[in-house]
Each structure stands twice: as structure tokens, then as C-alpha cells.
Amino acid sequence: MEGFATCKSEIKFGTDGWRGIISDSLTFENVRVVAQAIADYLQGINQGDKVFVIGYDTRFLSRQYAEECARVVAANKIKVFLTDKVAPTPVVSYGVKHLQASGAIMVTASHNPAEYNGIKFKAPYGGSALPEIITEIEKNLYCKPVKIMNFFEALNLGIVQYFNADEPYLNQVRRFINFDLIKNANLKVVIDPMYGAGAGYVRTLLENTSVSVTEIRGEKNPGFGDISPEPIAKNLDLLKKIVLEEQADIGLATDGDGDRLGAIDNHGSFVNSHQIYALFLRYLVEQRKWSGGAVKTFSTSKMIDCLVKKYDIPVYETPIGFKYICALFLKKDILVGGEESGGIGFKNHIPERDGILSSLLLLELMAAHRKNLREILDDLMNEIGPFYYERVDLHISNERKKLVLDLLRNNTPDKIAGIDVIKVETMDGVKCHLATGGWILFRSSGTEPVVRIYVEGSSPAEVQSVLKSGISFVEGK
Numbered sequence: 001m002e003g004f005a006t007c008k009s010e011i012k013f014g015t016d017g018w019r020g021i022i023s024d025s026l027t028f029e030n031v032r033v034v035a036q037a038i039a040d041y042l043q044g045i046n047q048g049d050k051v052f053v054i055g056y057d058t059r060f061l062s063r064q065y066a067e068e069c070a071r072v073v074a075a076n077k078i079k080v081f082l083t084d085k086v087a088p089t090p091v092v093s094y095g096v097k098h099l100q101a102s103g104a105i106m107v108t109a110s111h112n113p114a115e116y117n118g119i120k121f122k123a124p125y126g127g128s129a130l131p132e133i134i135t136e137i138e139k140n141l142y143c144k145p146v147k148i149m150n151f152f153e154a155l156n157l158g159i160v161q162y163f164n165a166d167e168p169y170l171n172q173v174r175r176f177i178n179f180d181l182i183k184n185a186n187l188k189v190v191i192d193p194m195y196g197a198g199a200g201y202v203r204t205l206l207e208n209t210s211v212s213v214t215e216i217r218g219e220k221n222p223g224f225g226d227i228s229p230e231p232i233a234k235n236l237d238l239l240k241k242i243v244l245e246e247q248a249d250i251g252l253a254t255d256g257d258g259d260r261l262g263a264i265d266n267h268g269s270f271v272n273s274h275q276i277y278a279l280f281l282r283y284l285v286e287q288r289k290w291s292g293g294a295v296k297t298f299s300t301s302k303m304i305d306c307l308v309k310k311y312d313i314p315v316y317e318t319p320i321g322f323k324y325i326c327a328l329f330l331k332k333d334i335l336v337g338g339e340e341s342g343g344i345g346f347k348n349h350i351p352e353r354d355g356i357l358s359s360l361l362l363l364e365l366m367a368a369h370r371k372n373l374r375e376i377l378d379d380l381m382n383e384i385g386p387f388y389y390e391r392v393d394l395h396i397s398n399e400r401k402k403l404v405l406d407l408l409r410n411n412t413p414d415k416i417a418g419i420d421v422i423k424v425e426t427m428d429g430v431k432c433h434l435a436t437g438g439w440i441l442f443r444s445s446g447t448e449p450v451v452r453i454y455v456e457g458s459s460p461a462e463v464q465s466v467l468k469s470g471i472s473f474v475e476g477k
């Protein structure tokens with residue numbers, strides 16, 4: 001069967017891949033169009049003779065979309081390794097590297113609300129596609145007729161094969177993490193995969209250790225219990241409650257496709273990604289004695305700048321999106337790269353953020369320090385702090401969004417919440433550095449119809465007043 005897509009609803013690749021609301025822009029037809037554009041890209045760069053991986057998360061229709069992609073890619077004479085079950089993004093990405101495949105389609109909308117689904121494209125190195133690859137794929141959209149074959153015929157012919165992506169990935173994590181340290185640490189852990197694809201992985205990896213594990217929200221629930229599967233404070237009330245009830249040492253939450261991490265400490269307080277990133281950087285340099293530079297995105301904490309200065313290692317800043325961090329992993333000797341949204345990637349692994357590996361590294365770090373997370377964070381703050389952080393996402397109209405960002409760019413206020421603005425940067429959105437050492441960043445999300453306001457300061461009061469003033473500015477009140 002061949003034919004052009006009849007509906008030309010917009011297919012746009014954002015911060016990471018293409019996302020849309022199911023049955024609005026995210027239709028089977030558009031999924032086929034994107035899969036054809038990817039197949040054309042692979043043939044165009046002479047990679048059509050290599051195998052190609054397809055994986056999917058727990059979202060509504062994800063498996064069916066993955067099978068639809070397999071039908072298209074296979075019809076283009078590219079052999080497909082389709083995961084035999086739901087798989088997290090880092091597992092699929094590692095599968096690409098392990099099989100020396102030409103890349104992967106990961107069917108997921110990551111942390112977005114339940115009504116979304118989407119496609120991430122992973123490149124042969126096992127990480128986010130670089131912007132230039134995405135440009136090529138976008139150019140191919142609607143160019144050639146969609147080829148498609150029967151799924152069962154493709155299976156019978158062996159051009160689509162099921163693939164167990166877990167085994168190579170779990171072996172890699174077992175090599176990376178120091179399980180000897182974790183084994184005897186007697187930690188009590190609550191795992192929260194937020195109904196996403198990460199369910200079961202950390203628990204499996206902790207079998208045969210002394211760590212006591214409780215997993216919540218591990219079952220499949222494509223409605224995600226009416227929250228977004230994004231491991232940020234407002235979505236982790238249940239995890240907080242269980243950590244306190246069970247008197248656990250830590251709660252670990254991964255997002256919808258398992259590439260991000262958020263944590264709750266033993267007092268029930270949220271530990272944000274900036275803090276986790278800073279702890280990892282400190283641990284890898286000081287305890288593991290690993291070398292290499294650090295990558296942070298435009299919205300990542302100044303804690304990282306303090307640490308790199310202390311260790312005298314290079315730091316690179318990029319726009320928001322792990323694809324930019326990934327590009328640096330490919331070009332330079334990078335120890336760790338992380339972003340505000342909770343994605344952190346490491347040297348000696350794939351150039352990909354990994355919420356499962358991050359969860360275990362956090363346990364290793366706690367075991368090595370023989371302290372609870374709060375004490376370790378307090379030590380860090382005594383060394384370089386204090387730092388406080390908060391983000392709000394505002395749903396405003398596209399017109400207002402453009403107006404506000406243009407206004408900020410062209411006519412930046414001299415003061416915010418009464419504090420002097422001493423420097424303005426526009427790498428991604430508009431960032432105002434404040435005389436107190438704090439900063440506020442306004443930017444339009446590339447994955448959701450929201451404006452994000454990020455604030456860091458040296459006290460909770462400073463963060464709140466700067467945030468309040470930022471919100472008033474955006475809302476025009």
C-alpha cells in the first residue's frame with residue numbers, strides 16, 4: 001500500500017522530537033509520515049542496511065504507534081528490532097549502541113500530560129538526535145509517499161523482529177554502579193516510576209542487595225492518575241507521603257519515559273535536579289576521581305559554576321534540550337551533563353540522560369558518604385551555598401507569549417522585585433542576572449504550550465519575591 005498523507009496538520013519537532021495531542025495532530029497518519037521521513041533520512045545517509053530500533057513507553061496507543069512505525073520502516077527495506085515490551089528511553093538508546101544500529105524511534109511524550117504522545121529520534125551513538133539531523137528529517141516530511149506493509153507479514157519475513165532491550169542495558173548499569181557499596185548500606189528506598197516506562201528497573205537492579213525497596217505507581221495507567229509524569233515537587237505528594245510513612249531514606253521518581261530523576265529526602269522534602277546534578281559532579285570528581293568537563297543548560301543552577309571553579313574543570317553552557325548536551329558529549333571529554341528538567345548524563349555511558357542510572361548513582365553516593373541525603377546536601381550548601389530555586393509554568397496565549405518575550409528582549413526592566421538587573425543574556429529566552437547573585441529566566445517551552453519562569457536566589461524569600469514579580473510581568477498585572 002502506498003499513498004501521500006492527506007492531512008497536512010503541522011508536524012513540528014520541538015525541544016526533543018515531535019509531540020502532539022492524541023487524535024489532534026498526533027494521528028496514525030502523521031505517525032506514518034514521520035516514520036517515512038525517518039526511513040528516507042536513513043536511506044539518504046546510506047544507513048538503510050543497518051538494523052533500526054523501535055521502542056515505546058506506557059502511554060495510550062504507544063505500542064500501536066510503535067508497530068505502525070515498524071510497518072513503515074520495514075516497508076522501506078530497513079530491518080527493525082522492536083522492543084518486546086514497554087521500555088524506557090535510556091534502555092532503547094543503549095540498545096541502539098549495543099546493536100550498532102542506525103538509530104531508534106522512541107514512541108513517547110516523556111513528561112507531558114496524558115493527552116500527548118510523540119516520537120523521539122535517537123541517533124547511532126545512542127542519544128538525542130542533534131539539531132542538524134532533525135532538520136534533515138523535517139525536510140523529508142511529506143516528500144515521498146508513505147510505504148507500509150502488513151505487520152504480521154513483516155514479522156513472518158523477519159524484517160521486523162522482537163528484541164529484549166533490557167539485558168544489555170542492565171549489564172551496562174551493573175558495570176557502571178558500585179553495587180558493593182550499595183549492597184551493605186541498609187537503605188530503605190521508595191521508587192516512583194509515575195506509571196511510566198521506568199517501572200521495575202531500579203527494583204530489579206537492587207535485588208540481592210540489603211536495600212529495602214517499595215515501588216509505588218508501578219502499574220500501567222495511561223491517565224497517569226491525572227498528573228503529568230514529571231518528577232517535580234507538585235507531582236510527588238504521594239511519594240512524599242509514602243517516604244514519611246515508611247520512614248524511608250529516600251524517594252526516587254522517574255518520569256514517563258525514565259530519562260529524568262526527581263527525589264524526596266528522608267524529611268519528605270523535594271530535592272531538585274540542580275541539587276542532584278551538583279551532588280553527582282562533586283561525587284564523581286572527589287570520590288570516583290573521574291576527569292572531564294561539565295555541561296549545563298541555560299536554566300541550570302550556578303551551583304555548577306561554583307563547583308567547576310573549585311575543581312578547575314571546564315564548563316560549557318547550552319540552550320535548553322539534552323540534544324545540545326549530547327553534542328558536547330560527542331565532541332569533548334565530558335564528565336557529566338545535566339539540565340534543570342531532571343535529565344543527567346554521564347561519562348562512560350551513552351550520551352543520554354538516564355533516570356534509572358541516576359537513581360542508582362544517588363544510592364551509591366549516599367552509601368559512600370554514609371549520611372542521609374539531607375546531611376549531604378547541607379554539607380554541599382556549607383561549601384558553596386546557599387542556593388534556592390523554583391520554576392512556574394504559565395499557560396498564556398501565543399500572542400501574549402510573543403509580546404512578553406519581545407518586550408523582555410528589547411526593553412528589559414532595570415529592576416525586578418526591587419533588585420537591580422546587572423546583566424541580560426538571551427541564549428534561550430531572556431535571563432536577567434540580579435545584583436544579589438540570583439537570576440530569573442523567562443522562556444517559551446518547546447514541548448508544552450507554556451512560558452516557563454525559572455528563578456534562583458540565595459534565600460526562599462528572594463526566590464518568592466522575584467518569582468512573584470516575574471509572574472506579574474508575564475500576566476501583565
Ligand SMILES: O=P(O)(O)OC[C@H]1O[C@H](O)[C@H](O)[C@@H](O)[C@@H]1O
Pocket residue numbers: 015016110111320321322323339341343444445446447448452
Ligand atoms: O522546557 P522545554 O522546552 O519544554 O523542554 C524541557 C525538556 O524537554 C524534553 O524532555 C527534552 O528532552 C529536554 O532536554 C528538555 O529539557
